[in-house]
Amino acid sequence: MIKILIKNNVFPYCLSILLTLCCVYQQCWANGDPGKINALIKAIKVDSIGGQLPQLSYQKIAPQVVKVRVSVDLPEDVRCDDWRIRILPAFQPTFHWAPHLTPSDNHIIAQHVFRSPMMMLTDQRKQLVIIPDVDLLNNTLARDWYMDMDAQKNQLTLGRSLAQVGEHVLFKRKSGNIYTRGKFEFAFYVLAFDDREVAENPFRRPLAFYWKNWGAGLFEKGEPISGDMETYVRHSYHWAFQSWVKQVWQSFEINGKKVGAPTFIVNTTQSPNYPGKTNEREFRSIWNQAWFSSLRSASGLYRFAKRTGDQELLDKANLTKELALSYPKKDGFFYGLIGTEMEETIAGEGDKKSVRSKGWEHYYWGNSNRNPYTWDARKSPFHLLDMSWTALLMLRWYNELEKDPRLLAYAEDYGKSLLKVQTADGFFPGWLDVETLKPLAHLNDSPESALSVTFLLTLYRMTQKEEYKVAALRAMQAIMKEIIPNGRWEDFETYWSCSRVGAEDWVGKKVLRNDMYKQNNFSMFWTAEALLECYQITRVKQYLKIGQRTLDELLMTQAAWQPHFIPIKALGGFGVMNADGEWNDARQSLFAELIIRYGKELKQREYLQRGLAALRASFVMMYCPENPDTKAQWEEAWPFFGKEDYGFMMENYGHGGETNAKGLGIGEFTIYDWGNGAAAEAYNRILDHYGAYFLQGRGL
Structure with missing residues (x-):
């Protein structure tokens, strides 16, 4: 059962939202078993925004790929310095990978370093990969997406926060983020594998997924440059x-x-x-x-x-x-x-x-x-x-x-x-x-x-x-x-x-x-x-x-x-x-x-x-x-x-x-x-x- 963490709400309101969200969850899983995703994720914990709890929906993209969408309608502008989705795996990884270091709880992987953004956890057979939906990031012109990987807590985080440069070059959260009223959306992909290929090469399938979905099309259109070099x-x-x-x-x-x-x-x-x-x-x-x-x-x-x-x-x-x-x-x-x-x-x-x-x-x-x-x-x-x-x-x-x-x-x-x-x-x-x-x-x-x-x-x-x-x-x-x-x-x-x-x-x-x-x-x-x-x-x-x-x-x-x-x-x-x-x-x-x-x-x-x-x-x-x-x-x-x-x-x-x-x-x-x-x-x-x-x- 996916668990939802609700912050900054009174209990009756929390209970109402939790029941609603559970219905969404049950209906979504009923439409198609996402297979191994369920076995590899113990919980997804989602922050509220200004007292509003986002809803999660799931779409099965491929046998080992699920897209998770998060949305909420905000009736007014909301200040929220740091909004997070925390993903807790159901296994203990022996190998971790993320594109940037976050040596303390104050550090984040700012979107500035989203070159092929993903985080991955593996053991000898299991692999969990989280990939932000960069199409949505581009469509919304977002400038505040981030990731974080905490191996000690066995937790992956996606979120939105302004970022500032700390050490050369690490990133830290920065206060002052404002969410304008209307529909708030966030999305990410979950890739999950359980086979021998994980230990041999944990990078191949996530890379192939990324290139197929984003890189190849741009290349075939002539990017980054075309013509005679x-x-x-x-x-x-x-x-x-x-x-x-x-x-x-x-x-x-x-x-x-x-x-x-x-x-x-x-x-x-x-x-x-x-x-x-x-x-x-x-x-x-x-x-x-x-x-x-x-x-x-x-x-x-x-x-x-x-x-x-x-x-x-x-x-x-x-x-x-x-x-x-x-x-x-x-x-x-x-x-x-x-x-x-x-x-x-x-x-x-x-x-x-x-x-x-x-x-x-x-x-x-x-x-x-x-x-x-x-x-x-x-x-x-x-x-x-x-x-x-x-x-x-x-x-x-x-x-x-x-x-x-x-x-x-x-x-x-x-x-x-x-x-x-x-x-x-x-x-x-x-x-x-x-x-x-x-x-x-x-x-x-x-x-x-x-x-x-x-x-x-x-x-x-x-x-x-x-x-x-x-x-x-x-x-x-x-x-x-x-x-x-x-x-x-x-x-x-x-x-x-x-x-x-x-x-x-x-x-x-x-x-x-x-x-x-x-x-x-x-x-x-x-x-x-x-x-x-x-x-x-x-x-x-x-x-x-x-x-x-x-x-x-x-x-x-x-x-x-x-x-x-x-x-x-x-x-x-x-x-x-x-x-x-x-x-x-x-x-x-x-x-x-x-x-x-x-x-x-x-x-x-x-x-x-x-x-x-x-x-x-x-x-x-x-x-x-x-x-x-x-x-x-x-x-x-x-x-x-x-x-x-x-x-x-x-x-x-x-x-x-x-x-x-x-x-x-x-x-x-x-x-x-x-x-x-x-x-x-x-x-x-x-x-x-x-x-x-x-x-x-x-x-x-």
Whole structure:
């Protein structure tokens, strides 16, 4: 029997409403047994609104899917800070999933992070999934829907409350919500399963349900963008190497050898149209790191230049390759960036200070400062993740673009050193001290090791040296045992980038209220890719099965609908983690081909569509005429933008957890290697691998 919690009413009125509601309940169940839903839900408790108790009705959508509708007629406006529906399962789950963390009773999962909104509970056979009705959310233009998962109380909550951003980026309830008189409606779907598939992959069926009902239709209509993506690629390269070339392109010499690459980051004050004084956001630098990889972008530029016969761009791509080969090494380990000294300047009395580079004659070698130890890149430790990524890109350049023997030699020199630091349990350390080359304290048993697996297996393919394969498979076994079953997706970005909540006391521990780790989808990508590589080398089906499960967990962070409160196209774009606010993050260009590869291997159309949607979403944030919605938002935020800025592209949207149609959510910088240059690389690579016919969405 479903129970209804009635708050703030006198007893006689409560009894009357309760009897009425019970009649609705009995009639509804009589019209069709909802099957396993009844067995998995012990109670649904619904708050009243201004003394009015909402009515529940049920509609059987499919054998394992029921839609629950909640409605009430309000005779007058009502202030209600927090209205809730609480769902109590009839079993004790051993696995919990929600899209965002709510570490205390004051936190909520605000609709800002409703990319594929759902909550799920499972044990070894049973699974309960709750999905808000986003069609109703859009139709009513709601801005106050939320979810919450309390694992300790074994309770799922849907509700309506205004939200405010707390920590970067978690959400808390905010008072002041008003319900206008008239009909109040709310709805959600309940999916329930009881079979062996639950334990094998709890994500597949909810994802398929979501894509079938919302994502596929939008994709087939041409969202998030349609037309030839080559236009966006040309905008990227025109911006970087013509209209913004003085701000972006860096060319200098190292030990008498000419090198070059686009700078790490530029901002709106560097626009040719900016009326004020330039201020560089961060130290001028060029990175080869897991996010910002100049070598990755250069490989895309190389492909484009070869295809179009553009010798000038080909020369620039090769200069970036020369720079990568110039990074100095210590016993096979190598630095991740080259930077310049910076200085503060003041143009005149009363002017604000600005920061500018001293120039490349004042360069130094360093490593990514996104780490637990220091913000100073000159003092930052070697990061094995960054080195494995760069070395992998060198092997891919050698294998697919040109047989430069220096690339293979540089990568294998690193590979030999990598084997020496593998731990007894199979993992690779997180960071090494730059002087002693000894492992430091953090992430020594993390999914970052998966990227080293892919690198070593690629090195094995090219050299046929068995030791690389043996080490890679041993690391993969450790990840399969320690990381995947527990959802321990912790990496450098999870704690030591912009979202540092939990860095002091959550590392290696679950947030108890949610029974979840703070998670980052970058780790899921590396792991899903490594598992596919393991399968393709060994043909052991278990790698493919677990790889699909990991890919599906990654896809839980992909937008599969178009919210009314996101004023740019969102389908196919990715968030980042369960404690941040991004939409359409630049990582989607990196993820796109892997999703397509799984689609090809498993012959699943959904994956092919999702992969192409991710690639298309990679260009949505670009300022250009082909993106009218995005262009309008850029001009709301930066009215001086003009045609010289076509191609400027922020890495994501809504990062701070807030958006509106007046430019809130638009950023102020472009990272070429984690934005337009990265998106162009993904397009050029996928074009070379699958052809223009596939990129146009034909033959899926």
